[in-house]
Amino acid sequence: MSAPAAPSAPHVGAGASTRAERTIEAARVLRRQENRRRAFYLALSIATPIVLVLLWELCSRTEILDSRFFPPPSEIAATAVGMAGDGELWTHTWPTLMRLLIGGGLGAICGVAVGLLMGTFRPLNAAFGPLFAALYPLPKIAIFPILLMIFGPTELPKMIAVFITTFFVMQISTVAGVRAIDSKLLEAGAAYGARGLDRFRFVVLPGSLPFIFSGLRTATGTAVVVVTAVEFTGASTTGLGYLIWNSWQLFMPEKMYVGLVVIGLIGAVLTWLLGGFEKLVLPWRR
Structure with a gap:
């Protein structure tokens, strides 16, 4: 009775290739998540001072803040x-x-x-x-x-x-x-x-x-x-x-x-x- 055939080399190479592709894809996913996180933090850092300036403008125009001491940002600009x-x-x-x-x-x-x-x-x-x-x-x-x-x-x-x-x-x-x-x-x-x-x-x-x-x-x-x-x-x-x-x-x-x-x-x-x-x-x- 003949001995069982050993696994062929192509199957081993295909498995290694699949693992490498999964690793690369996981790295791409992590990179996309990191890019989205950075974009969010950048947008937050830009939006926060804009919102604060708009609040200042609104409060100064509506006399919530004394415009003599806190003139509207538009006048300052x-x-x-x-x-x-x-x-x-x-x-x-x-x-x-x-x-x-x-x-x-x-x-x-x-x-x-x-x-x-x-x-x-x-x-x-x-x-x-x-x-x-x-x-x-x-x-x-x-x-x-x-x-x-x-x-x-x-x-x-x-x-x-x-x-x-x-x-x-x-x-x-x-x-x-x-x-x-x-x-x-x-x-x-x-x-x-x-x-x-x-x-x-x-x-x-x-x-x-x-x-x-x-x-x-x-x-x-x-x-x-x-x-x-x-x-x-x-x-x-x-x-x-x-x-x-x-x-x-x-x-x-x-x-x-x-x-x-x-x-x-x-x-x-x-x-x-x-x-x-x-x-x-x-x-x-x-």
Whole structure:
């Protein structure tokens, strides 16, 4: 009696092919669900502020809110268009933006550099860590009068105030990022021969980048607050902070709200750009 025939190879291959097709189809379903979820969250993030603005408009028009203090958003928008047309808006927006980009940018670069050095070299951190920890809680706006006495009512004190703000935030975030690197990653780098500059490039810097970007977002928001505060003072006659303060003094609420909206947009756009840059630099975190 002949032995039973063994299963043919084509049947095995067909089964594997079917499993692979099911896996691919399941991945496609998950991808479609994730895309729908993202689209829903995007629509929700856009619809929420629109609904709130419409409610504000309705409440202001029906006198539920006092229109003297809360003018309708349509009037604020018309004021913004008029200020943009005659150049007043750009006169105040450009100086604020330059103070943020120059002072904040240099502060972030120096803060990251010092933080990496202090996180890598323990004696340096032991020498300067307590000093920086004591200086960080000091309100940066409190030292602005000292800067005015030294440098006078020029652009330099405003940029230095923003520089100091971003420097300390980035220094602390970077040191924390270096210290948070998993020791197993350092050991793996040493096992593969990473020494000196290679250890810094391939282990220390990539491992601390998530903390650096988190610090950048925090520093951006803090820098916007500080630059607005220093522009409130009599040492400045330009900037969105000056626009807000001067409009309050002259009781021009529409212009005051224009300044508030623009300074908020600047902070939001800078934060969004940092988020996009983070995704580009850290693709493995997606």
